[in-house]
Amino acid sequence: MLADLNALAALPEIVVLTAAASILLIDLFVSDDRRHVSYWLTQLTLLVAVCVTLTTLRLDAVRAYHDLVIDDMLADFLRIACFVAVSLILFYSRSYLVARGMFRGEVFVLMLFALLGMEVMITGNSLLTLYLGLELMSLSLYALVASRRDHAQSTEAAMKYFVLGALASGMLLYGMSMIYGTTGSLDLDHVARAVFTRHANPALLTLGLVFVIAGLAFKLAVVPFHMWVPDVYEGAPTPVTVLIGTAPKIAAFAMALRLLSSGLQGVSFDWQGMLIVLSVLSMVLGNLIAISQTNVKRMLAYSTIANMGYMLLGLLTADRYGYSAAMFYVVTYALTSLASFGIVMLLSREGFESDRLDDFKGLNRRSPWWAFIMLLVMFSLAGLPPTVGFYAKFMVIEAAINDGFVWLAVVAVMTSLIGAFYYLRIVKLMYFDDPVETLPIVVRGDTQLVLSVNGLLLLVLGILPQQLIGLCAIALTQSNFP
Amino acid sequence: MTPYLSLSIWVPIAAGLAVLGVGRDRDAAFARWIALIGAIAGFLVTIPLYADFDTATSAMQFVEYASWIPRFGIHYHLGVDGISVLFILLNSLMTVLVVWAGWEVITTRVAQYMAAFLIMSGLMNGVFCALDGILFYVFFEAMLIPMYLIIGVWGGPNRVYAAMKFFLYTLLGSLLMLVALIYLYSVSESFEILEWYKVPLEMGAQIPLWIAFFLAFAVKVPMWPVHTWLPDAHVEAPTGGSVVLAAITLKIGAYGFVRFILPIVPDASRYLSGFVITLSLIAVVYIGFVALVQADMKKLIAYSSISHMGFVTLGFFLYSQLGVEGALAQMLSHGFVSAAMFLCVGVMYDRMHSRQIADYGGVVNTMPKFAAFMMLFAMANAGLPGTSGFVGEFLVILAAVKANFWLGFAAAVTLILGAAYTLWMYKRVIFGPVANANVAKLTDIGRREFWLLTVLAVAVLGMGLWPKPLIDVMHVSVANLLQTVARSKL
DSSP states (O other), rough: HHHHHOOGHHHHHHHHHHHHHHHHHHTTTOGGGGGGGHHHHHHHHHHOOOOOOOOTOOOSSEEEEETEEEEOOOHHHHHHHHHHHHHHHHHOOOOHHTTOOOOOHHHHHHHHHHHHHHHHHOOOOBBBHHHHHHHHHHHHHHHHHHTTOOOOOOOOOOHHHHHHHHHHHHHHHHHHHHHHHHHHSSSSHHHHHHHTTTSSSHHHHHHHHHHHHHHHHHHHHHSSSSSSSHHHHHHHHHHHHHHHHHHHHHHHHHHHHIIIIIITGGGGHHOOOOOHHHHHHHHHHHHHHTTTTTTTHHHHHHHHHHHHHHHHHHHTTTSHHHHHHHHHHHHHHHHHHHHHHHHHHHHHHHHBBBEEEEEGGGHHHHHHHHHHHHHHHHHHHHHHHHSHHHHHHHHHHHHHTTTOOHHHHHHHHHHHHHHHHHHHHHHHEEEEESSOOOOOOOOHHHHHHHHHHHHHHHHHHHHHHHHHHHHHHHHHHTOOOO | OOOOHHHHHHHHHHHHHHHHHHHHHGGHHHHHHHHHHHHHHHTTTTTTHTTTOOOOOOOOOEEEEEEEEGGGGGEEEEEEEETTTHHHHHHHHHHHHHHHHTTTOOOOHHHHHHHHHHHHHHHHHHHHHBHHHHHHHHHHHHTHHHHHHHHHHOOOHHHHHHHHHHHHHHHHHHHHHHHHHHHHHHHSOOBBBBTTSSSSSOHHHHHHHHHHHHHHHHHHHTTTTOTTTHHHHHHHHHHHHHHHHHIIHHHHHHHHHHIIIIIHHHHHHTTTHHHHHHHHHHHHHHHHHHHHHHHHHHHHHHHHHHHHHHHHHHOOOTTSHHHHHHHHHHHHHHHHHHHHHHHHHHHHHHSSSSOGGGGGGOOHOOOOOOOHHHHHHHHHHHTTTSHHHHHHHHHHHHHHHHHHHHHHHHHHHHHHHHHHHHHHHHHHSSSSSSSSHHHHHOOOOOOHHHHHHHHHHHHHHHHOOOOOHHHHHHHHHHHHHHHHHSSSOE
């Protein structure tokens, strides 16, 4: 019985939970001018979590806690991606937080709890675990969005996020209850068996599936469940925006994979159709609406919507190759997105958000290096070689064509042409226009280093993508996905 | 074996990065010298490609083959045959000239300017020698980025519009090509271009593939009616940008026709050859008339480029040794001549800051040496025998007459039109009495400009008087290409 608990499988989660609770306590005894202690403890936690995940790495899948969680290569890989993402966010946002009086213990602790929720989403092997993980992440994020109490726009964004998020969670839970009702189990393995052996009531199963997909679509921010995204992105403090836009997308991808593939592969034909609609709508609307935005954060919000549409191209093929393409997409998208918000925070200072497009004017004159990094980010988002974004698009399009969806591939490339327009516009502002702002850009040394590495990684992975492509392939072949 | 092809790609790119790394805007001279040394080194490493080239075989030479992305069977596969090798030399030579041409002219952000050209040069060499579909695509797309910046940062007043139009237009075509490449991969399980020559394809697959490839390359060439980005891009681009655009970038479009369209989808190509020939003739004749009425010199040369490139696509789709060789010769010649013409306009623009023909007149009185050079290049542009422009046009017209007399007749109209628009412009700008005070103050070309134009003049005359060494290089490869094309894939 005790052996069945297999605590090692959830060791990274245990580490993060313990650390989050400890930092909450320690922070009480730290004076305001020594708040960086909490900051570095959080960073240390993330480092330890990465090391723990690496040391407990196993090639095969381990189910633990009575099959409530599963620890496989996919989980390990995506967990590490989330740890790294949160760590980078902390590096980029330090000055931003300090300047706005948000450099507080609660922020770090909430981030860690959100991270814990993501980890649970990544490792969940039961409907209930997945749902709990999602709620833990979402509740922490709602609080984080509202963490600037005196800021009306943030409060409004938090309210919107909370109401719509709760609605989506409700839908997801409702769908899960139907799946539970007809398959008789919360355990994804049992669900899968019941679906394959046709013991489940097909009508009820399809209805449940619709609600589950709607809930997932909300978390992935795909059309038509995207309404919250632009407002929350714009209203939330930038470090929270980037947190919402990166790691949770990875977690939501993992959750979608667990639910749809591990659990409901038997009805893949049904969810494939739904994902096609979501994917096409997201690619088209996301890219089209992004053109008319004047605020960088809103523009990146629509860019997220469009990019999740491309990611779905991989997911909807319902085979391992497509999944690994989607995984590569979501991980590299997170990396690119991190760098883009990193630059936005770099340009902001006390009382100045630097979130209008015009704030990028003449960046090449002010700082050729950061303009170059942003150039890489923009071309990567547009999916142009030699950046990593190209391989991401290449892989999902390849997966779609391989599955016979040539028309989807054509839609994807045509919408990415529209996308190229607004990404190019930022390059245009940075390189072709004269600066309106002449103040020098002051950046902390560690932020400079990390952001530069992050940006250059887009280029390096764009020239040598093989390792990451291989990792994504291994993660899925070792994880028993059909 | 020395990897000359890799060197021809990476030496300019490394030099470009070095310029970016060490060149400061305050110390522009340093950046210029590093750029020039890098460009010359880039040219020197391509010389063995010609010197050691075996003209007796149509197989790929100087092949480099390494695994790159095994998951998709993508390789770092380089190689050249008689069709592509000359363009690598042309491109590397042009890079030297362009760096040199921008020497005193470019004064803002010199390091970035030089770096953009060097990096682009390396990428374009990559396009010409890539034998893997994705490797080709990576170079093909990446090359847009430096050109976009060159037009947008150092261009004229309407540069933003021109740069955007250039980028989006060319991206539109190439994105569909990406779908085509991946489709070919799903059929053949390989990204090797040479494998694709052998894979059987039904007509139902060939036609969509043909359209995708055709859009990508027709935009690049550019063919009528997708040519409208070119005049805008040329007018707004700095002189160096125009030179590279006309001399090399357009050739990449034409190169795509022989490397991809003809051998990979031969049946669709034959089926649609009438369509291409019609578009080519419209480019030759109609765009020739359009060139005639231009008031802006750069625009005139841009339209003349479109018209000349019409000859290239015409030559390819005649399916004869003469036609294809003529088209390739025309590509090389146009590389020299259009570069020279744009440099000439640049020389005048640097002094007068105007490209309008109406602002000039009687330049020969103040710039006699320059007028002599421009005379030669104008004659070459009009296709005068003895200049490089004649070789390609003559061969293509010959092939066209063999195919159909009226086809040849329509193509030959270019000889009249080309002479008309080029020489009429030359007359209005150079001859006559001194038109205004600005022209009277002009100074003749300096030493740098003199040698720059001399290099091109030697090339134009050399190729015109004795084209045999160049044609010999192509001969076997073209014969082999035509054999491949003749085999049906159905």
